[in-house]
Amino acid sequence: MKPTDIAAPDYFHKVVDCQWACPAHTPVPEYIRLIAQGRYSDAYMINWKSNVFPGILGRTCDRPCEPACRRGRVEETPVAICRLKRVAADFKDDIKQRLPRPAPKNGKRVALVGGGPASLTVARDLAPLGYHCTVFDGDPEAGGMMRTQIPKFRLPNSVIDEETGYILGLGVEFKGGHRIESMKSLLAEKYDAIFVGSGAPRGRELDIPGRKEAAGNIHIGIEWLASVSFGHIDKIGKRVIVLGGGNTAMDCCRTARRLGGEDVKVIVRSGFEEMKASPWEKEDALHEDIPILNFMVPVAFIHDNGKLTGVTFQKVKAEYDAKGRRNLVPSGDPDQTIPCDDVLVAVGQENAFPWIEQDCGIEFDKWHMPKVDPKTFVSTNPKVFFGGDAAFGPKNIIWAVAHGHDAALSIHKMLSGEDITERPLPDVEVSSQKMGIHEWSYDNDVSIDKRFKVPHRDKVVALKDIRAEVELGYDVKLALGEAHRCLNCDVQTVFSTSLCIECDACADICPMDCITFTANGEEGDLRQRLKAPSAHPDQDLYVSSDLKTGRVMVKDEDVCLHCGLCAERCPTGAWDMQKYFIEMTHAGSTCPTKSRSAA
């Protein structure tokens, strides 16, 4: 293999698995260390800059970082990154002084359609640069699906108000209750740019016999959740069936439990394991005594003269074809009818753009989705950008934020007369962590604690009050324990070939047997000859140039604990522990690079 080019920003970025997996590339280990030091406001600001909604995401994020977390490959469970983010939000001081100041207007106007996470991120990035941002939303308050679709027992209004408030406070104009009905007329208002962040607002229908007749007791999940959120609905029948296996289904069933549903079931087509819902959301549903029945396909709504009485299901099993694709085929068991009073349909969301006229210069593909460039987020109309669920279909908040940052960058570049396809490299800061012979400026003593559980409100109390937040968040002590579980993957092991005397000290001390000195070879061959087996080929090998004996140093990054013992035991300083602080470059670098208060 060729020597690893550690100067390429992506190499060490990939080693920070959590940050690499995060769509917004939040510098996770950096803020976790700040939490451990009790610097909650500093930790919050790192988050705020990167993902805009730390308090909201700290409760609701889909956390792509956690399955990626190296700790999950070292022991059973990853670091509770998401809930530590909430800790930063919960314990911070007043951070208003640290926010960007509303800037003098630069005379350019940007319209943002939809007041959800994507649009608000664009506004957050552009407003401090002097753009006049106007956010339009059909609902009276900002937040979009974060406010309407996520139940209050998971995300209280106070958190949404606070974090949308920070953005609107930057001089962003919010036009609530103002749904955009025509792209054409919006274009006619001569905005310099338009961003569409209107989400995937339509719940998918389930068109099976009985749907029309029993419509009074059959509700579309996201619409029902929104009605609950606005207080239009406050009760449901005793026996409820939720159809669908995603996170919306989990929100529906738990909400139903709080509105009078005593016998609430989730029924899914697929197997339990393949459900789209996050494992922790399934866990929370099961904890509230909601059974999840799988491999059952709804075939008919049963009703008695328009009054819903049950749902009939066909039993299926999974079969895999030669290509490994799953097919659900009838298992041969007799159909089963499950009685119920109400059904919540949460079988997916769809995009809908009835308000975008054909002749706006915005082309759509055969799935009726706008043609959007995945890097710049521009549509076929150079002034119109899409982001969030509106761009590529339903994803989640953190993806919407990532899209928002990229779209804001494009808008800023376009309106500055620059080429929007040229994207800036991330900002990288490298600093050695060495303080003394055996002292590092990070805590390298690896904690062996298991993941700490987030305390929950007592179930009886929680089920009685739909606005009582179920998760109480870590207290300071639990947060400190959990923060210590972080392996500091951003503190990189950096190897200098010229200093190495091949004494083997690093290979001997490495607790994970990551380091091998051996003859060079092709990657597949090298992976066979490592000191410990290479379990994850997607994890890079760090290969040195030729050493004096003609061998090379090969480090499998896979399960490195970043404990620094290789560097401590190295007699010549050939290994050094260096912190790589990698941060995405946003539009106009609206935030100062150093938003932290202390050195």
Add this chain to the structure above:
Amino acid sequence: MTYIAKPKFHHPGLKKNELGYTHRDYEGKISTLCAGCGHDSITASIIEACYELSIEPHRVAKISGIGCSSKTPDYFLGNSHGFNSVHGRMPSVLTGANLANRDLIYLGVSGDGDSASIGFGQFAHSIRRGVNMTYIVENNGVYGLTKGQFSATADRGSKSKKGVTNTDNAIDLVAIALQLGATFVARSFSGDKTQLVPLIAAAIRHKGASFIDVISPCIAFNNHAGSTKSFDYVREHNDAVNRLDVLVGRDPIAVDYAPGTVQVVEQHDGSKIALRKIDADYDPHDRLGAQTFLARHAAKGQIVTGLLYVDPDAEDLHEHLNTVETPLNTLEADTLCPGSAVLDKINASLR
């Protein structure tokens, strides 16, 4: 030394030996030696050899004297018996322990000061008597603990870190061991684990006095130009006569070597050593030949490494003395004191 303890986590894919242990289970405390010390590599090699042999840690007694090298038994086999003896007295303590209980595996760990200076006589007599042990000298040619004076194994003409030339002749412990009748004699280098680990494993399986001289560079005081025990010097002057694989029990002999290049030696306990010859003319069963070979190469400044001599059918001290097989601590009172009738019989035989 290092302030933190070595993390308890280990690689999830670590292989386990027949006892279900990973090599991490054969570790001891974290080393307090200087960073990069060759001794730590020998520690790692002992761990690896014991792991590969699936040795039960509680069946090992590790015995040492004084010095950097003699500290190392604290860093491996944390669940074995240990005795840190007086300076240079490891061989005597080991001999005593071995006489009292022949069932344990005896691992003597010493250094060039401990074995070639203050304990030279002890070393000589334990070898001469054929004590069943593995005697490892971690040889760096320097007194590291007292900041870098020449030891008795430092070569004449080699330079100290301060630039002083050594005017004394060196003791070659391998040559002495050969002369005194050791039945397994090897030399290796801490920087070459592929050679060292199987040597230690074979030595442990050998019945009789096994002696391994391991050149182990002292990073702090003897790794400079002019030293003959530095990483660079040893790598440049290493003349390996063979490499070996230890084959224990049911493992079939790997036969991917060219014919005529492998010599299989079957040891007393049935374990086999496959010697891959590097020097085609070298015969590890010829004690006299080994001594001559060694002397000739030493004169040329070359360091001969590998398995230099082995007598697979060696006897040990217990056979010489016709001692009782049962460990003394498990002998019952009626065996130890068989009564006046037996005493009378013995007395009568001596009249």
